[in-house]
Amino acid sequence: MSVGEKIRQQLAAAALKRQLERVSNEAAQPSKGRVSPKASGADGAPFDPRARFEAMPLYQQVKLMKEMGETLRVQSPFFRVHEGMAGATTTIGAREYINYANYNYLGLASDPAVMAAAQGAITRYGTSVSASRMVAGERPVQRELERALADFYETDDCVAFVSGHATNVTVIGALFGHGDLIVHDALAHNSIVQGAQLSGAKRLAFAHNDWQELDSLLARARHEYRNVLVVIEGLYSMDGDYPELERFVEIRRRHGVFLMVDEAHSLGVLGETGRGIREHAGVAPQDVDLWMGTMSKTLAGCGGFIAGCQPLVDMLRHLAPGFLYSVGLAPTLAAASLAALERLRAEPQRVASLKARGHQFLQEARAAGLDTGTSAGYAVVPVITRSSLKAAQWANALFDEGINVQPIFYPAVEERAARLRFFICSTHEPEQITRTVAALARLAKA
Known part of the structure; x- marks a missing residue:
């Protein structure tokens, strides 16, 4: 990606972020005559613009979030279809992935x-x-x-x-x-x-x-x-x-x-x-x-x-x-x-295994220079990217490498707190965690 393209995407992200903030603020205020596009029912009679879901600030927020992905050319990492049981690994589109997007902490599901x-x-x-x-x-x-x-x-x-x-x-x-x-x-x-x-x-x-x-x-x-x-x-x-x-x-x-x-x-x-x-x-x-x-x-x-x-x-x-x-x-x-x-x-050994895997992830991530915030290494470890765009791009890049993790970005968190969020299971293998952190380290350096 050229420097110019990077700047264009950053400017677009900032503009969309400001729009999202505006819509979120409007959602907290009483409606003051906001109108929506004209439309009519089956009988031809026009709809009252106050009774259209498209006019609601909540919908405008969803619409802008979609526009952000389209403008920044980032494929949505959400609502992927999992086939079969999800735990330390999962199957999506007939391919197996290392999975960090579920709460099956002890593998009991x-x-x-x-x-x-x-x-x-x-x-x-x-x-x-x-x-x-x-x-x-x-x-x-x-x-x-x-x-x-x-x-x-x-x-x-x-x-x-x-x-x-x-x-x-x-x-x-x-x-x-x-x-x-x-x-x-x-x-x-x-x-x-x-x-x-x-x-x-x-x-x-x-x-x-x-x-x-x-x-x-x-x-x-x-x-x-x-x-x-x-x-x-x-x-x-x-x-x-x-x-x-x-x-x-x-x-x-x-x-x-x-x-x-x-x-x-x-x-x-x-x-x-x-x-x-x-x-x-x-x-x-x-x-x-x-x-x-x-x-x-x-x-x-x-x-x-x-x-x-x-x-x-x-x-x-x-x-x-x-x-x-x-x-x-x-x-x-x-x-x-x-x-x-x-x-x-x-079987308390399941708890011990979870603790070991969580601590391993945290220690290896910190050794690689990744920002894990205040995580204590028990089941939940964020990798903070400080950019919604970067969080989405990293999630998609990891997915291409066979690693499934979800990004958390604005407006769910502040832009500077955008992140990937890893949920660790007791059933994760040590080598899966090492492979994941190595992939993250490559992304961070790139």
């Missing part, structure tokens, strides 16, 4: 015992319970999974939901509202932010992993609110780092707040036996009020859960809209996650 459990549940219960558990009743495997998770977390009880994202939204919204305060990490998952926004409670954020800022914030504001919830994550899926949980536990006691830990990416990953950040930090189970997790990652299924004290679980089982008004977890998914949890407990 394709484990024979887990698949057999799921197949057995289909034979016994069918594919769906077809209604909410309060209406349609329960299946033994649903409660078996919840009891096993409660035992794993050493809590009174547990309740399972059909979606991890919906778990955070419905639980935060059900428990907290007007007159309450929800404080979360600045890099909290969208589901946490959405739950806080929809709850009606006051929402504040503190700098990423900065427990001191949180402490100061609560010292100033705690007295103004009835209930206060602090939400952090066990392992942050964008950066691969984790909080000092013991510090947040101290803040919980000092200020009289509820503490919620989202363990979507830390369950089965942190701790010598995969019990998550509490094992890693040496924190007692009762020092956290709400243990949240998902079944779609380590636990090889789909859905989310909350483990905690009995009053908490009773409230959620009877009053959380995402449980009460949603279909119950499919028995086949409950059986798969239950079997995966049993395998996790019986």
